[in-house]
Amino acid sequence: MNQKLDLSFYRRKDVVQIAKDLLGKVLVTHIDRVATSGRIVETEAYSSVERGSHAFKGKTNRNAVMFDKGGVAYVYLCYGIHHLFNVVTNEEENADAVLIRALQPIKGQEHMMDRMSAKTINRITSGPGKLAKAMGIDRQLNGVDLTGSKVWIEEDGFEMKRGGIVKSKRIGIDYAGKDALLPWRFTLKANSWVSV
DNA sequence: TACGTGATCACG
């Protein structure tokens, strides 16, 4: 049986390290009696002390769960269309989070294709909006406990290769000025499921 | 490159 990541994983202080550690882990959802899972191949770290983060300007209605204790989901609607799934980290009032940007499908591929109205599985979870839809994630999961029964992240014995992580700047946050240049996006090297 | 889409937030 695979091992769910526990609260001690999420409540560490170094969100950049957590973003790296999440690569190779498996995101699992059980939603509407449908089970899906996929290996995490792309993440981005967000810290409340830099302009790229939703929490930079303080607590608002939307970002409130980012200020919770680590180990809950932060899900919000982006551009009126896409749900984006984040993992809240660090201790209470330290509003750090990791955006999950791409997965390699493992379980429930037929269901993912249904949800996406897609004919093939190809690149169906390569991007944060797409993977949320394919996994059945929406704002109902905002604030949900990541050690519960709807959504969690687990280990399955997958071994990360040495030197297998590529870092780059984060996507789509040009408004953050020089903070947009921070190399806080992490991908699995040469993995074809990474987003474009 | 351009734009749909709707919640959210900072103004009054």
Place this chain on the structure above:
DNA sequence: GTGATCACGTAA
């Protein structure tokens, strides 16, 4: 109330 903005995806 109102308007600008947005951690995307797809089409062209």
